[in-house]
Amino acid sequence: METRSSDLTGQVILVTGAAKRVGRAIALELARRGARVALHYHSSEAEARATAAECGVAELFCANLESVPEIVRMFDEVGARCGRLDGLVNNAARFTGIDPLEITEADWDFIHSVNLKAVFFCAQQAARLMRRTGGGRIVNISSLGGLRPWPKHAHYCASKAGILMLTRALAVAWAPGIAVNAVAPGVIPFEDIDAQGLRLIGRTPAGRGGTPAEVAEAVLYFLQASKFVTGQTLSVDGGLSLR
Ligand SMILES: NC(=O)c1ccc[n+]([C@@H]2O[C@H](COP(=O)([O-])OP(=O)(O)OC[C@H]3O[C@@H](n4cnc5c(N)ncnc54)[C@H](OP(=O)(O)O)[C@@H]3O)[C@@H](O)[C@H]2O)c1
Numbered sequence: 001m002e003t004r005s006s007d008l009t010g011q012v013i014l015v016t017g018a019a020k021r022v023g024r025a026i027a028l029e030l031a032r033r034g035a036r037v038a039l040h041y042h043s044s045e046a047e048a049r050a051t052a053a054e055c056g057v058a059e060l061f062c063a064n065l066e067s068v069p070e071i072v073r074m075f076d077e078v079g080a081r082c083g084r085l086d087g088l089v090n091n092a093a094r095f096t097g098i099d100p101l102e103i104t105e106a107d108w109d110f111i112h113s114v115n116l117k118a119v120f121f122c123a124q125q126a127a128r129l130m131r132r133t134g135g136g137r138i139v140n141i142s143s144l145g146g147l148r149p150w151p152k153h154a155h156y157c158a159s160k161a162g163i164l165m166l167t168r169a170l171a172v173a174w175a176p177g178i179a180v181n182a183v184a185p186g187v188i189p190f191e192d193i194d195a196q197g198l199r200l201i202g203r204t205p206a207g208r209g210g211t212p213a214e215v216a217e218a219v220l221y222f223l224q225a226s227k228f229v230t231g232q233t234l235s236v237d238g239g240l241s242l243r
Pocket residue numbers: 016017018019020021022023040041042043044045063064065066090091092093094095114141142143144145184185186187188189
């Protein structure tokens with residue numbers, strides 16, 4: 001039988017895009033549970049340093065995830081500085097809304113390079129590190145937009161739907177040592193919420209948007225669950241995907 005613990009003490013868990021917002025909440029929750037957080041950021045250095053200080057025990061890693069060589073370098077650094085990797089949370093992402101008739105190749109690549117390609121290569125590099133110490137757990141952050149079609153966000157929806165199939169395929173590829181699961185948040189409002197976000201909150205059965213802490217709770221579940229739970233998607237959307 002695999003070993004499970006009710007907390008994450010001593011586990012090294014990398015969270016991408018963890019300087020602020022949802023990624024920050026995930027990093028703080030993992031730190032509260034005893035994990036040694038490997039905190040990735042790209043442009044938000046000051047916020048990343050502040051979040052790392054709040055975590056207490058956290059190592060900082062900077063990388064532009066658009067670049068596969070940068071991803072490889074970052075995981076080499078994680079291996080060298082942390083000695084092991086037990087968990088990866090693929091949280092970093094981009095979001096744009098553009099009429100599909102107007103989408104350019106650059107618009108498409110802007111989203112897919114981070115939202116899908118980087119998720120795959122981070123998972124690949126993480127799995128190679130995890131295998132050295134007997135396995136681990138990967139949690140990919142998808143979106144309600146990966147389950148439901150949003151006409152002005154077709155490119156974003158495709159990237160987030162891609163994460164869901166990637167999750168299932170990698171779960172099969174890497175079982176039983178590495179569990180791979182996904183969390184699909186609904187609307188998690190911040191100050192930049194747009195008209196569509198407000199409309200979606202209005203249609204949410206729970207009657208409100210979600211909180212970063214609620215997404216972190218779902219991530220925590222997969223990081224502590226039996227590896228018998230793999231390839232699954234947990235929606236955290238107040239019931240909106242049921243409409
Ligand atoms: N907020 C929502 O309503 C909502 C809804 C559904 C799904 N989600 C998903 O939940 C996750 C977190 O959401 P969020 O709103 O907190 O995300 P966010 O603030 O839009 O992005 C998170 C981080 O991604 C990093 N990132 C973007 N491009 C990058 C690149 N080229 N290289 C490295 N890092 C890059 C940024 O790091 P730096 O700032 O350091 O550059 C950013 O802080 C995302 O996967 C998102 O798609 C969010």
